[in-house]
Amino acid sequence: MKYLKKYLYSQKVAPYIFVLPFVLSFLIFWVYPLISGITMSFQDIGFSKREWVGIENYAKLLRDKTFKLAISNSIEYMAWTIALLIPFPMIFAVMMDSRLTKAKGVWKAIMYIPALTSVVISGMLFRMMFSEADGSQMNKLMVWLGQQPIPWLKSKATSWLGLILLCCWRWTGVNMLYFLSGLKAIDSTLYEAADVDGCTAIQKFRHITLPLLQPTTIYVVTISVFAGLSMFLESFMLWGNNDSPKNIGLTIVGYLYKRGIQKNDMGYACAVGVVLLVIALLINFAQLIATGTIKIGKRKEE
Amino acid sequence: MMKTQAVVDSKHANTKRAIGTVLVTGFFAILSAIIAFPLLAGLLASFHPGRELLQNGLSLNLNFDTMSLNNYIYLLxxxxxxxxxxxxxxxxxxxxxxxxxxxxxxxxxxxxxxxxxxxxxxxxxxxxxxxxxxxxxxxxxxxxxxxxxxxxxxxxxxxxxxxxxxxxxxxxxxxxxxxxxxxxxxxxxxxxxxxxxxxxxxxxxxxxxxxxxxxxxxxxxxxxxxxxxxxxxxxxxxxxxxxxxxxxxxxxxxxxxxxxxxxxxxxxxxxxxxxxxxxxxxxxxxxxxxxxx
CATH class of the missing domain: 1.10.3720.10 (MetI-like)
Structure with missing residues (x-):
């Protein structure tokens, strides 16, 4: 017993005991479900049956128009979030960093607050602001502009305005803080040198800020890509219970949830999950090449 | 002569800076107001009967006469x-x-x-x-x-x-x-x-x-x-x-x-x-x- 204790306390064994929880968690809650998810995607699973069907789920996916719609919705949403939630927060961060701005703490705090509210609460607020009732905020705005009130959440263009505003509302402040922390890491003497050389603000932004912010930009793009691709709850809340008219708000994860949980078709839903996994891995790979972590065809130069 | 020129220059720079401060700070004030809007509307709505929320949807309701703490009293x-x-x-x-x-x-x-x-x-x-x-x-x-x-x-x-x-x-x-x-x-x-x-x-x-x-x-x-x-x-x-x-x-x-x-x-x-x-x-x-x- 005493020997065992000494063994467990030794400098050789201690590190393994420290990392043991991660190893267990990794195997039980990551590797196992990943493998079982891939296995299930080749099966037909119902209440009492579970049989192998080969690639039938995937063949069905290829013909499934709803699934294609879900993929294009997810990618479209991701594209919007990147187009809006990278440049604007970056510009806001540069402005916030300026010595001219007063009461910075107040603005930063207010801009961060949306990120504290849960998807349920923020989704509920936006759903009601975009309600088709005459008294909703958006319809009041329409009347003020001399237009007729419209059912906002029933057509794609108007409801997506709500969806994207919801996303921007929640994440603008967060992304601005990311860029601000990136700006803090830039050596201020570079700007002083540029001032001496008589550079304009735009030149300084283009030639100092933008290139030196690159690590932060890569980070923010990465999290935006994954958050955009796997978006579900925003749409779940905005339209209520994952049901949008003509599936205008259906996303990949929304479809996975609908088939797996709401319709109990686990095998097919797992195939949807595997497709999402493949898309995520492709993006990871593309990004590693783009950022130069993996180099292809450049061996000769070395 | 040189001295007055410098004073004019620095005065000019000061006004320029003051305008910049007002512009940038004003910009963030407006942005913050827009960002605070949905939560503010929600907070005001919480002092009105829930019925109104269903009938009218959510908007910035500044009708202080109909406001009450009833929802919170009910909640507690x-x-x-x-x-x-x-x-x-x-x-x-x-x-x-x-x-x-x-x-x-x-x-x-x-x-x-x-x-x-x-x-x-x-x-x-x-x-x-x-x-x-x-x-x-x-x-x-x-x-x-x-x-x-x-x-x-x-x-x-x-x-x-x-x-x-x-x-x-x-x-x-x-x-x-x-x-x-x-x-x-x-x-x-x-x-x-x-x-x-x-x-x-x-x-x-x-x-x-x-x-x-x-x-x-x-x-x-x-x-x-x-x-x-x-x-x-x-x-x-x-x-x-x-x-x-x-x-x-x-x-x-x-x-x-x-x-x-x-x-x-x-x-x-x-x-x-x-x-x-x-x-x-x-x-x-x-x-x-x-x-x-």
Missing amino acids: SGNADSQKYFMWYGNSLELTIITVILTLLICYFVAYGMTMYRFKLGKILFFLVIATMCVPFEILLLPLYNEVTELGIINTIWGVMLPGLCSASTIFFFRQYLIGMPKELLEAARIDGCTEYGISVRIMMPLAKPAFASMAILCAMGSWNNMLWPMMVFRDADKFTLQIGLNTLLTPYGNDYDVLIAGSMFGILPIMVIFLLFQKYLIEGMTAGAVKG
């Missing part, structure tokens, strides 16, 4: 609706507190093991930590749901917590923090006869306090606001967390909108208080990954 009255609401609130609190404590302890020790010792497995495991961060959690949703059912912990707080206790991002943050610590401390403590576990608890843990503070806030926020996974694991209404419960009130009939809108505002409160108290730690924890890449 102790009747059936109020009891239900505070049961959810209590469930969320319980889940959040246990999750934060366990996640921080486990992730700290894992990160400690990975950074304080030189062994091959440590490096491999760190690579795996990064790998798990590169796969969206939603992919594992259904197989994890099956697994949790098979393990018999569905519909329990453990079913919600266990899969996420070894949070990759928390381990990553602790590692970034610990890697900057002087390793000589360990040697000194060893010579003094401290055990390996003693060092990790008594020497390093106090030094890592700021890291604990940052991660506690982020983890608490995540857990309090978490919705998708708890919604799948909890089946009984008496186990629901606040977020799941609020979602059940959001019916097309709107008979519970009094509780919904007042309860939502009351539900943001704990997070808001923590944020205002510990803003500095939160921002540090959040942005740690962004600079170092």
